[in-house]
Amino acid sequence: MRMRNKYRKPTTLRCNAGSRCSLLAWSLVGFFLILQLYTFIHDTDVHNEENQMRISHRLQLHELEEVEEENIQSPTPRGRRSPRAAKRRPRKVHTSLIDEFLDESSQLRRIFFPDETMAIDPVKDTGNESSYYFPGRIWLDTDGNPIQAHGGGILYDEKTETYYWYGEFKDGPTYHAHKKGAARVDVIGVGCYSSKDLWTWKNEGIVLAAEEKNETHDLHKLNVLERPKVIYNDKTGQYVMWMHIDDTNYTKASVGVAIGNSPTGPFKYLYSKRPHGFDSRDMTIFKDDDGVAYLVYSSEDNSELHIGPLNEDYLDVTNIMRRILVGQHREAPALFKHQGTYYMITSGCTGWAPNEALAHATESIMGQWETIGNPCIGGNKIFRLTTFFSQGTCVLPLPGFPGSFIFVADRWNPADLRDSRYVWLPLTVGGPVDEPLEYSFGFPMWSRISIYWHKKWRLPHRWKGKQ
Ligand SMILES: *[C@@H]1O[C@H](CO)[C@@H](O)[C@H](O)[C@H]1NC(C)=O
Ligand SMILES: *[C@@H]1O[C@H](CO)[C@@H](O)[C@H](O)[C@H]1NC(C)=O
Ligand SMILES: *[C@@H]1O[C@H](CO)[C@@H](O)[C@H](O)[C@H]1NC(C)=O
Secondary structure (H helix, E strand, O other), rough: OOOOOOHHOOOOOOOOOOHHHHHHHHEEEEEEEEHHHHHHHHHHHHHHHHHHHHEEEEHHHHHHHHHOOOOOOOOOOOOOOOHHHHOOOOOOOHHHHHHHHOOOOOOOHHHHHHOHHHHHHHOOOOOOOOEEEOOOOOEOOOOOEEOOOEEEEEEOOOOEEEEEEEEEEOOOOEEEEOOOOOEEOOOOEEEEEEOOOOOOEEEEEEEEEEEEOOOOOEEEEEOEEEEEEEEEEOOOOOOOOOOEEEEOOOOOOOOEEEEOOOOOOOOOEEEEEEEEHHHOOOOOEEEEEOEEEEEEEEOOOEEEEEEEOOOOOOOOOOOOOOOOOOOOEEEEEEEEEEEEEEEEEEEEOOOOOOOOOOEEEEEOOOOOOOOOOOEEEOOOOHHHHOOHHHHHEEEEEOOOOEEEEEEEEEEEEOHHHHOEEEEEEEEEEEEOOOOOOOOOOOOOOOOOEEEOOOOEEEOOOOOOOOO
């Protein structure tokens, strides 16, 4: 049974007649104890079977929740950093490790970006490495090509009982459009991969392609298409894709919408707009249990997030919108839900460079979101301050394992974006949070979000797709 920390809130019982007051207080305590006991027995009855399942799951999940340390040392600064520069900026170990990570010529590079000899090849790796995720390694599809699904989203399609992974297909040269421009790859389109086991992925092709010639088209290759996400609309029977649409200089700041009759498309591009009249960059969509879908996007120059429900056909926003995490400068939102509570993981805004993830929670999706701290566990301090050198893109529930999810993130490689890697790690919901509430007193009643670092891990043994 979950002890709701709400009861710990400091309360002041003001009384004049002392003894009568303590009688009242003790009666109250007694009443609450009986209530707790009743709830406990009731819960035990109802959830007995569920609990046993949960215990066996716990044992299997134990491995995922092991804390694994990393011991990467930053090398001594090399010649390229002049003594004067070193004096100007007092050397911090973690700053220099991020520098190494971003430096194409660093000796540490192969730790973060292992070469193709270390690639995960689900077709070949049928031995004892089978089904293992190796965060950061090249991950091959069933044709033997590196998976191209960056900034992606994963849809479980009930009809075909298959997972579909959509993402930016970035298999082109990285360049800068102008001196101050961010590293970019021309738009090729949205890649789609299918899988039954979340490990072996078949390339289903480009399901929404860039526009080669029409320069005024949103999907023209010189524009920007990021973070595509697909959900299924039960009412219209259509697959709806939302994405970030922008121009080279990120001034258009819009969302784009496309629809398809099948999860593998082809998707038909409909239009782009500034949702609710606001600039919109990193975004995601989330479909709730009641079928209502929401758009969440970074706005007001990435200083805050906006959230609002989509209309019934999921092809547009409604005029309901709430500003959340105002002034917190968060991007890369990834939403999920557990036992009626909504959670979100976000990153800071530092371009392609990695930064610290934060978890947020709320009981009501359109209500007040609270920040509950950095979810990363293990690795080392710098791993935890950089989201394990990655940036989240979505969180996938693990069917049959309530409270267990996969955190799906990108390890961006700004020098060669097509060679950006994937970091998939187990995420669990449970235990007390480590930060007090910002907007009301005490600690929140929801649970901690934990993302565990692993060099190598696999899904619990009994998990064999959702069949
Ligand atoms: C897995 O296979 C590799 C290569 O064949 C071998 O070196 C390693 O010891 C094996 N590990 C286990 C746990 O069996
Ligand atoms: C180019 O794209 C724009 C915007 O989608 C559209 O209005 C126009 O008809 C297109 N032009 C051609 C020649 O297809
Ligand atoms: C983007 O910004 C650069 C530098 O400010 C400018 O030279 C260029 O024309 C802009 N491109 C577009 C498409 O607006």
